Each structure stands twice: as C-alpha cells, then as structure tokens.
Amino acid sequence: MRRSRVRREGDTYSVGAKIIRDKGKIWGASRRLFWLVLLLSLAKGVGGAEEPQRVLLLHSFGAHFSPFNAFSSAFRVDLISRSRKPIDIYEASLETARFSSDQQDDPFVDYLTALVRARPPKLVVTIGGAATRFAQAHRSELFPSTPTLFTALDERVLKADSLTAKDAAVAVSLDLPAMIENILQVRPETKKVFVVIGSSPLERFWAQEAEEDFKPFKDRIAFEFSSSMSFDQIVSRVAALPPSTAILSGLMVVDAAGVPYEEDRVIARLHEAANAPLFGLFDSQLGKGIVGGPLLAIDDLASDAADASLRMLAGDAPADIRIPPRRPSAPTFDDRELARWGIPESRLPVESVALFREPTFYEAYRWQILGVLALLLIETIFVVALLEHRRRLRRTKQALSISEERLSTAAIAADVGLWVWDIQKNDIWVSESGRQLFGLGVEGTTFEHLVKVIHPDDRRPFWRAVGEALTQRGEFEPQFRLTVPGRGLRWVSSRGRVEFDSAGNPSRMRGVAVDITGRQAAEEEARELSGRLIHAHEDERARLARELHDDVTQRLAVLAINAGRGERRAESPADRAAMYEMREELVRLSEDVHSLSYRLHPSILEDLGLEEALRAECDRFAGLERTIIDLDTESSSTNISPDIALCLFRIAQEALRNVGRHASASRVRVSLIQKGDKLNLTIQDDGKGYNPLAVTGKASLGLASMRQRARLIGGTIEIKSATGAGTTVFASVPL
Numbered sequence: 001m002r003r004s005r006v007r008r009e010g011d012t013y014s015v016g017a018k019i020i021r022d023k024g025k026i027w028g029a030s031r032r033l034f035w036l037v038l039l040l041s042l043a044k045g046v047g048g049a050e051e052p053q054r055v056l057l058l059h060s061f062g063a064h065f066s067p068f069n070a071f072s073s074a075f076r077v078d079l080i081s082r083s084r085k086p087i088d089i090y091e092a093s094l095e096t097a098r099f100s101s102d103q104q105d106d107p108f109v110d111y112l113t114a115l116v117r118a119r120p121p122k123l124v125v126t127i128g129g130a131a132t133r134f135a136q137a138h139r140s141e142l143f144p145s146t147p148t149l150f151t152a153l154d155e156r157v158l159k160a161d162s163l164t165a166k167d168a169a170v171a172v173s174l175d176l177p178a179m180i181e182n183i184l185q186v187r188p189e190t191k192k193v194f195v196v197i198g199s200s201p202l203e204r205f206w207a208q209e210a211e212e213d214f215k216p217f218k219d220r221i222a223f224e225f226s227s228s229m230s231f232d233q234i235v236s237r238v239a240a241l242p243p244s245t246a247i248l249s250g251l252m253v254v255d256a257a258g259v260p261y262e263e264d265r266v267i268a269r270l271h272e273a274a275n276a277p278l279f280g281l282f283d284s285q286l287g288k289g290i291v292g293g294p295l296l297a298i299d300d301l302a303s304d305a306a307d308a309s310l311r312m313l314a315g316d317a318p319a320d321i322r323i324p325p326r327r328p329s330a331p332t333f334d335d336r337e338l339a340r341w342g343i344p345e346s347r348l349p350v351e352s353v354a355l356f357r358e359p360t361f362y363e364a365y366r367w368q369i370l371g372v373l374a375l376l377l378i379e380t381i382f383v384v385a386l387l388e389h390r391r392r393l394r395r396t397k398q399a400l401s402i403s404e405e406r407l408s409t410a411a412i413a414a415d416v417g418l419w420v421w422d423i424q425k426n427d428i429w430v431s432e433s434g435r436q437l438f439g440l441g442v443e444g445t446t447f448e449h450l451v452k453v454i455h456p457d458d459r460r461p462f463w464r465a466v467g468e469a470l471t472q473r474g475e476f477e478p479q480f481r482l483t484v485p486g487r488g489l490r491w492v493s494s495r496g497r498v499e500f501d502s503a504g505n506p507s508r509m510r511g512v513a514v515d516i517t518g519r520q521a522a523e524e525e526a527r528e529l530s531g532r533l534i535h536a537h538e539d540e541r542a543r544l545a546r547e548l549h550d551d552v553t554q555r556l557a558v559l560a561i562n563a564g565r566g567e568r569r570a571e572s573p574a575d576r577a578a579m580y581e582m583r584e585e586l587v588r589l590s591e592d593v594h595s596l597s598y599r600l601h602p603s604i605l606e607d608l609g610l611e612e613a614l615r616a617e618c619d620r621f622a623g624l625e626r627t628i629i630d631l632d633t634e635s636s637s638t639n640i641s642p643d644i645a646l647c648l649f650r651i652a653q654e655a656l657r658n659v660g661r662h663a664s665a666s667r668v669r670v671s672l673i674q675k676g677d678k679l680n681l682t683i684q685d686d687g688k689g690y691n692p693l694a695v696t697g698k699a700s701l702g703l704a705s706m707r708q709r710a711r712l713i714g715g716t717i718e719i720k721s722a723t724g725a726g727t728t729v730f731a732s733v734p735l
Contacts, residue, residue, distance in 0.1 A: 052088035053313050055079070056121040056143075058135060059093040060128030060202070061253050064262040067298055068127050070284035071152045074302035075125075079309055090119065094131050105134060112142050123312055124148045125305070129157035130202055136162060147312045151305040155325045156209065168318040170305040172296055173325040174281065176213040182293035182331065183246045183279055184220070186347045190246045192222040196234060196270065197250040198261075199227050206251060230257040231266070235273045245276040249290065264288055277341040283332065287356055291341065292333030301326050353723065371475050375497045378512060382418075417513040421447050421496075423470075423506050437492065437515055439484035455481035455489070469498050470506045479516070491520040552593050560586040610645040611672060614652055618670055625660045632671040640679070644733055647709045648672070648681045651717065654702045655683040655729045663687025663727060677735050684728045689721045706731070 057076075063069060080087050092112060124146050126132045132150040139148065150158055150169040158169055183190055195210060197203050207227050214223050226234045234255070238247055252266040264285075270278055271289025280290035284298045308321050331349045335357040338345070345354065362369060417434025421427075428445050430438065438453050454462055458480035469476035475497045482490045496511025560583050567579035611633045622629045652670060659665055665687030673680050703719065706729070710717040715733030 050086060052086040053083070053123070054088045054090070054119055054121045055309065055313075056116065056124045057089060057091040058124060058126045058131040059091060060126075060130035060132075061200075062093045062095065062260075062262065063091060065253055065260075066262070066264055066266070067282040067284050068152055069262075070282070070298045071302050071305075072127055074299045075151070075305050075309075078303055078306035082306060083310060083313070085313075088119075090115075094134050105138065108134075109138050109141060112138075116143055116146075121146055123309060125309060126150050127152045128202070129153040129205075132158060147318050149305065149308055149312060149318070152301065157205075163319075165317070165319045168308055168312060168321040168323075170301065170308055170323050171325040172301060173327045174296065175294065175328055176210055177216065178294050178328065179248065179279065179281065180214065180217055180221075182349070183248070184217075185349065186291070186293075186333075186343050187246055187277060187341075188347075189244055190221060191244040192224065192241075193246050193248055194238065194241060194276075195223060195225045195248045195250060196238075196252060196266070197225060197227055198252045198254050199256045199258075200251075200254045203227065203251050203253060210250070228256050231255040231259060231261060231269075235269055238270055239273040239275055241274075241276045243276060247274055247276055247278045249278060249280045249285065277337065277343070281328075283329070286332060286334055289337070290334065291337040291343070292331065292355075294328035294331050296326065297329045300329070355723075368475075371477060371495065374495060375475060375511075378495075379497075379510075382510070418511075419450075419513065420508060420510040422508055434513060437484075437490075437513060438482065439487065453482050453484055455483055457481075466496075466509075469496065469509070474498070489517075490515055491517045556586055556590040556593060560590065610640055610648060613645070613649050614670060614672060617649070617653060617656065621656045621660065621668075627659070627665055627668055629668040629670065632669070632673070634671075634673045640735070643713055644679065644735070647713050647715070647733065648679070648731060650709055651706045651729070651731050652681060652683060654706055658702060659683070659685045659687065659727075662690075665726065674735070678732050679735055681731045681733075682728065684726065686726045689723050689725045689727050691723050692719070692721055 057072060059065075059068065059072070061068065063072060076089060080089075092108075092115065094108060121143065124135065124143055126135050126148065132153055135142075135148055135150070139146075145166070147166050147168070150163075150167065150171070153169075153171055155171045155173050158171055163169060180193065183193065193214075195207075197207050197210070204227060207225050211223070211225070217223075226237070229237065231252070241247070247270065249267060249270060252261050254260050267278075267280070267285055267288045267290065274289075277291045278289050279293060280286070281296060282298055283295040286292055286295060304323055304326060308323060311321055312318055331352040333348060333352060333354045335354040337343075338348075338354065348354070417437040418431040419434050420429045422429075426446050426448075428447050428450060430440060430445060430450070435441070438450055440449065440453075451459060451462065462478050462480050465476040465478040468474070475495065477493070477495045479491065479493045482492055484490060492513050493516045494511055494513040496509050498506050499508040499510070501507040563579055563583035563586055567576050567583060570576040570579050614633070615631055618629045618631045621627070656668070656670075659668055663685045665685035667686050669682070669684045671680075671682045671684075673682075707717050710731055710733065713733050715731060717729070717731045719727070719729050721727040
C-alpha cells in the first residue's frame with residue numbers, strides 16, 4: 001500500500017499558540033497537552049524525533065486584518081501541506097504599525113529578542129510593508145544571519161536595492177489606474193469615485209499614491225478619500241452617495257478615530273449601506289459585496305510565497321530567488337452584484353469571468369414546472385370532462401353514459417390509467433384502463449389494494465414518495481414494477497398531486513399511471529447492445545495488441561539485429577553510420593509499437609492485477625506529462641473480477657488523458673479504496689478545471705464511455721469541477 005501526500009484547501013491547521021477562551025475546555029486541553037508532551041519526550045528519548053523547521057511570521061498589523069489574514073491563512077496551509085519536513089510556525093504582530101509613525105520599536109524589539117533567542121527561526125517571513133521596514137531596520141539586532149522573505153507588499157514599498165544576500169521578496173504590483181478604467185468601462189455613467197481608506201501610516205502612504213495615480217482621470221471624474229473620517233461617518237457617507245458614484249474599497253486598518261477594523265466587517269457594512277456599486281482590489285473580497293474587476297489573487301500570491309519559503313528552507317540562496325511581482329489577474333465579477341446594479345455583461349472586458357451566477361427560475365425548478373404543467377393539463381382535461389359530465393347529466397342519463405364511455409375509450413387508447421385517492425375515506429377511484437393496468441376488480445378499492453400489486457422491492461420507495469408528497473405539499477413521480485397475475489412483470493410510471501383542505505390537511509390525491517414496460521425493455525436492450533459493443537471493442541483492441549507484440553515487434557527486433565550485423569560488417573564509415581542510424585530508428589520504432597500495444601490492451605492488468613496496472617499507468621503519465629502524480633491504494637480485496645478491473649483501469653486511463661490534454665495541472669492524485677462492498681476510484685487534479693454548465697449538451701465520447709462502462713457493471717460515476725478549482729472524477733462499483 002502506498003499513501004500519498006494530499007493538500008486539502010479547506011483544512012484548518014493549528015499553528016503557534018492559541019488562547020482557549022472556553023473555560024470548560026481548559027482542563028481537557030491541558031490534559032491532552034500533558035500527554036502530547038510526554039509522548040514527544042518518550043519518542044525523542046527512544047529514536048530522536050526530527051527537529052521541526054521553525055518559521056517566524058511577522059505581521060504588520062495583526063493576524064486578522066484583511067487582506068493580510070487571507071494571505072497568511074493560505075500561506076500557512078500551503079507551506080505545511082507541501083513541506084516534506086515538519087514545520088513549526090509561530091507569529092508576532094507589529095501592533096504599533098497601526099498608530100503614528102513616532103511610536104518606539106524598542107519594546108517590540110526586546111520581545112522579539114527574547115522570542116528568537118529561545119526558539120531561533122530558520123526563516124523569517126514578513127507580511128506587509130510595515131513588518132518589512134521593521135525587519136530591515138532591526139535585523140542586525142534580531143536575526144542577522146537568518147534568511148528573510150518579504151511578502152504581501154507592493155513593489156513601491158520595497159526597493160530592489162534594499163535587498164541583501166539574505167533576502168528574497170514576493171511582492172505585488174497594484175494597478176490602481178486599471179481599476180479606475182474598469183469602473184468607467186462597466187459604469188460609464190460614473191462621475192465620482194469615493195475611496196474607502198484608513199488613517200494608519202501605511203494607509204496614508206497609499207492615499208498619496210492613489211492621488212498621484214488618479215491625476216490622469218481628474219478631468220473625467222472626481223475623487224473623494226475617507227482618510228479623515230471615522231468608520232461610522234464613512235458608512236453614513238456611502239449611504240448618501242448618488243447613483244452616479246462608485247465606491248472603491250482599499251485598506252481599512254484604522255479609521256480616523258483610531259478604531260481598528262479586523263476581518264471583513266468593513267466590506268459587510270459597506271455593502272449593506274451602499275447606495276452605489278462597491279469595488280475592491282483583492283479576490284478575497286469577491287463574493288462578499290464587491291462587483292469585481294482585475295483583482296489580485298491572494299491564494300496565488302500565497303503559493304508564490306510558499307514556493308520561495310520551501311526553497312529557502314531547503315538551502316537555496318535567497319539572492320537566487322527572484323520572483324516577479326504578481327499583478328492583478330483577469331477580470332472576475334460577482335454576477336449577483338452585476339444584476340443588483342444593472343450592469344449588463346456586454347460592458348465587461350473580454351475574457352472576463354462571472355462567478356456566483358444564480359440559475360433562472362426555470363433552470364432551478366425546471367422539472368417541477370414541467371410536472372406542474374403536466375398536472376395542470378391533466379386537471380384541466382379532468383375538469384372539462386367533469387363539466388361536460390355535469391351538463392350532460394342535466395339532460396339525460398344516456399348522455400352521461402356516452403361521456404363516460406368516451407373518457408374510458410380515450411384512456412384505454414392512450415394506455416393511461418387515471419386514479420383519485422380520497423385520503424380521509426381511504427377510498428380510491430380508478431379508471432377502467434387503470435383497473436386493467438393494475439389488475440383490479442370492479443368492487444370498491446382502497447389504496448392498500450393498489451399497493452399490494454406493486455413489486456415487494458418497490459413498495460418502500462413508493463410509500464416514501466407518497467409520504468414526501470403528503471408532508472411537503474407537493475407532487476410525486478415514482479416508477480415501480482407491478483406483479484399482476486396473468487400479465488407478468490410490468491413497469492409503470494405514475495404522477496400524482498396532493499390536494500389540501502382549508503385546514504391544510506391532505507384530503508385527496510389524484511394522478512395518472514402509464515405502462516412503460518416497452519420503453520424499459522428498449523432501454524435495457526440499448527444497454528446490452530452498448531455492453532456488447534464495448535466488449536467487442538476491447539476484444540479487438542486485445543487482438544491488435546497481441547498482433548503488434550507477438551508479430552510486428554518481433555520482426556522489428558530481427559531487422560534491428562540484422563542492421564547491427566550489417567553495421568559491424570560495413571567497410572566504409574559512411575556505410576557504418578547509415579547502418580547505425582537504421583538500427584537506432586528500428587529500435588525506436590519497436591519501442592513505439594510496444595507502447596501502442598500497451599495502450600491498446602495493457603497485459604499487466606491481466607498478469608499483475610488492477611493496482612499494479614494503475615501504478616504503471618501513473619508512472620507512464622508522470623513520465624510523459626512531467627506532472628507530479630500520487631497513487632493511494634487501500635484495496636483489501638484481491639479477488640477483483642476482470643470486468644471490474646478493466647472498467648476502472650479504462651476510466652483512470654481516460655481521466656488521466658483528459659488531465660494531460662486540458663487541465664494544465666501540477667499535481668494529480670489517484671486513489672483506489674475499498675469501502676465495504678464498494679470499490680472506489682478517484683482521480684483528482686489541481687488544474688484549471690471547467691464550468692460544467694458551459695459544456696452541458698456538448699458531445700464527449702470519453703465521458704460517455706466512462707459512464708457507460710460504469711453502468712455496465714452496476715456502478716456509478718460522478719464528475720465535479722469548477723473554474724480554477726481542478727477536476728475530480730469519482731467512480732464506485734460493487735464488488
């Protein structure tokens with residue numbers, strides 16, 4: 001069994017010291033800490049546990065200020081999950097960066113001196129410009145020989161000539177004019193931009209930079225900055241802005257009243273009060289209230305920082321690590337905000353991506369709408385029949401008989417059975433065609449009589465569908481089998497709707513039943529035909545593979561041997577060179593034919609089994625695509641049938657082929673795990689993914705083949721993907 005290293009984006013890692021605020025958990029946490037320390041001490045005494053690599057994170061403001069909190073969280077997860085060695089991350093915050101620039105650093109220097117003396121770091125990572133300036137000013141006192149990585153700061157803050165041989169940087173390049181151009185493109189009616197920015201030294205610096213960058217736009221729009229306002233004043237101001245205004249949310253660490261603001265409270269309150277569209281700078285703000293645009297990808301920046309950190313921890317010289325500043329990515333927008341502010345998609349830049357797109361009412365409730373329309377149509381027909389019946393009843397009983405006969409004839413001709421269940425009386429009326437379908441007599445019928453002819457294996461799902469319709473005040477549409485004496489096994493599709501009285505209690509259910517035995521048989525024949533085609537296809541592939549391996553490759557080998565002999569007997573250098581080139585070309589051709597034979601039908605699947613075949617396929621894929629691939633096999637069953645093994649191997653082969661062609665992935669994870677009587681195969685990549693809605697309806701022979709193979713052996717297959725989030729193929733088959 002081989003286990004893989006898996007990176008989970010949603011995991012939460014506990015790093016550094018944490019304050020336990022729940023007093024009821026202090027004793028439990030202390031007890032667990034005691035046993036953890038004891039076990040670590042015993043392990044160290046017995047085998048000498050590996051010393052962790054210590055990394056000091058130095059924050060500019062604190063661990064929870066946006067957008068630095070999103071960066072630090074992603075960085076920690078990325079670094080720990082990708083490191084081959086244990087990582088010990090501890091953190092410190094330069095709280096004084098939120099205040100005036102005349103604050104003294106001496107107390108914080110003393111604190112850090114004691115901290116790094118007790119736990120000397122192997123790498124120092126600063127987050128933000130304030131932490132970077134502090135580290136550069138005091139590194140000779142704190143960590144003169146420790147490599148330092150400066151992250152999450154703009155290239156304007158960090159000058160290239162300020163880096164020493166021990167320094168590396170992962171910087172950004174904010175394009176403020178591009179954001180203004182984006183606002184004017186999607187909202188050409190904009191006359192003014194209100195810039196939300198705080199009052200700390202770093203924020204005042206950026207306010208000055210923004211004023212300088214915005215000068216080319218002064219003749220087109222006006223700008224107003226919030227540096228001198230408290231946050232309550234800012235909220236009041238955005239609520240009173242005219243519709244021709246746009247709001248640009250920059251940094252908000254400390255307002256003019258000196259109040260700090262952590263996490264995403266700023267965006268949430270601005271979005272709630274705004275009378276104009278809200279724009280931002282970072283993709284971590286998307287989905288929380290901003291419209292969007294060319295945003296800085298925080299996760300990508302954190303990945304760059306993790307890459308540089310791993311290289312520095314591995315011993316690479318910091319001076320050799322030069323990563324270009326990361327610029328804003330392709331324009332990305334929140335479809336909900338576009339709709340809120342009436343921004344049409346025609347105004348969006350080319351190659352823009354709109355996320356959080358909500359389905360239309362029809363898309364969200366398509367089958368319900370169709371079911372309701374069908375039921376309404378049936379009810380309309382039924383009501384018309386009843387009105388006709390009532391009108392003719394007033395005339396003569398003969399007209400009523402004629403009407404009933406016509407209705408019954410129509411139902412029989414359409415092979416449709418009508419039924420109405422009086423729930424309170426537990427009495428059911430069934431049309432003549434329905435009685436023939438269910439094999440019922442002419443005497444009174446209860447709902448239980450009807451259920452008795454349903455196949456025993458289908459009764460529980462049928463009752464569950466009825467119960468859901470009664471409790472959820474909706475319709476039901478089950479398919480089930482009937483065991484009618486003299487007619488054999490029949491497939492029936494039924495649709496029904498519940499009616500409620502004035503008190504809200506179910507009083508009546510009415511519906512129709514249709515015999516779909518012929519359709520089910522046709523579908524089963526189609527599945528069997530498809531299975532025979534797949535088996536014939538595999539047999540032909542196996543035959544061709546044997547022909548290539550046993551005949552063609554042997555002939556090529558003989559030709560290569562003869563060419564070698566000719567090379568040795570050649571008299572002139574030119575002849576020897578020609579024979580050598582011929583021999584090498586025959587060897588390469590033989591290898592290509594052998595590879596083609598393997599792709600047509602891998603004999604290792606029959607010789608060594610599914611796990612080894614998957615391992616060989618993963619090795620082949622890694623060699624061709626230069627992609628890291630991890631294989632995790634936890635199958636305890638050694639008696640896997642050839643059909644199951646071939647099915648899962650072909651699914652894995654097709655999924656890996658799609659990864660190589662389309663995903664642009666850096667890592668692929670393949671797992672084969674047995675759970676109970678199920679064997680599960682998962683192929684997961686970290687590539688660019690795709691939007692499943694965008695490809696719905698497009699022909700894909702590979703995906704259709706995977707689904708058909710899984711169905712043939714009673715299994716299921718599920719494909720999940722999202723733009724920028726990779727793709728996962730999950731197949732589950734019964735053993």
